Amino acid sequence: MIAMTKSDDAFSELASDYSLITGLSLCLRETNRIEDRVLRRDHEFPSLAELLYDNQSLIPLMKIKLAYHMAKHETELSCALMAYVHYICEEFNESLPLFFRCITMNPENLDNWFDCAFCLHHLENEYAFHILYNYDEFIRLYKEMQLSRCDLSALHRIYRRILEEKCGYAEHLKEYYQFLTSGEGLQRDYLTSP
């Protein structure tokens, strides 16, 4: 379940700096797999938002330290943290490529897709809605299409494929509505997984 930092040393160093600046303890980044049926595995984004909302003077130091750690050893965690700091500062153009990198590193992590989608939402980019309505298909097709990296063109290709396969949320609204109102009707694997 625990997805990887490549090196324990890199994580320890990052966690130590993070704790020094924020007073929060940093956890290893876990992958929120769709079949786990969990809302969110990452807890750093909300707690960092709370902290930085009240302590904006910490932001410059956070950025410097995170940039240092990313330059030394970029991981999904360090990348996500930097993306969160930019997001909290409403620097969505800066956080978007970082969220893309997180997806590239770990496309199975639903948290990465949602974070990216909300960033796109602020940028008034229509792919925000495509991801939020079709998150499971984006994860499936990203893997199936063996895309090497996530970016806007990758999102475009995936969405085109969703339309071709007619597997999008819009095409199956009745099925989902029936599921919500009767508790039955969905046959998707992740819904029936133990």
Add this chain to the structure above:
Amino acid sequence: MFEPFTPRHFCREFVELQGSSSLAQLMAAILGLKPLIDVWIMKDRLDQYLELCRMYGLHARIDTMSVYFKDAELKGEIIGRDRINTTRAMGIPFEADVNGTVHIYLSKDRNLLRKGMWYPLIIKDRVISQPRADSLRFGHTLGYPECCISFFKSYNNWFRYNFLHEVYRNSKKTFHHFCNPLAKDMPYTYIYHMPCSFNCTATMKAVHILRNEIRKREPGYVKLIDMHLRLPYLVFFERNIYAFNGRLNGGTVTYTEVYPIDLMCAKVDYSSMFREGDRIVVENDKVHVYRGSSLLHIIEGGFHNKVREVPFLISFQ
């Protein structure tokens, strides 16, 4: 009382199309007194609505579309269901052939539209909520006073607090009707945020400006708002509120009419009990309903999650 309202001129077209709830908020946005607002419009009226926005100098951003459920209608096993307090809505892609409710952001400033926040929606079998970072700054985006944002951040936790009772406790003894948020989904209100107290200075200052501007254009509307906001109210919990046509004196309201203002979170509708009576007294967190000198009913507040409803009577000067 609490009838729909149609202005003589200012914003009349909006009301004819969409009704008058949240009217003062719309006026505030058009007057440039609120930086950003959001409204919900049925899809089949959207084009006309957007045309009106253009006419009144508002920029619009279409956000999500949804259909709503009552709690009991939701039978599917939904991940994160406990996260949705009041609004149970299924997200619907805008291009779908469904006449859903469209959420749109409006502002005089085009650049502010991108600060609009995603509201929690059920998509497939999951509640998808906005990041905490968005919730935290949303009050600023909507132009709410700093003190109210801070109070809201501390006490808007339905698992721990009866929020309106906390506001009541944080208020001085005289309550100003400019700070009455109890009928905020009706046409007769000036504010759409939860104030930090029922005599919050920052709220009063903002309302004073808005009220003067509305009065210049629709003086009759201001009179009606003032009258509705000064009624006695009985509050059990947020979204479990009654208003009375009557007078509050000490802990007693004598009344001729009762109006269920917002019962979205009420487990029981007590309107018929109140209609049997002509006087209510709140004592020891219980509501006693009398007709003349006969005690008809004793109502005790229920629970929301583990938070007790603490009924209180209030009227605003």
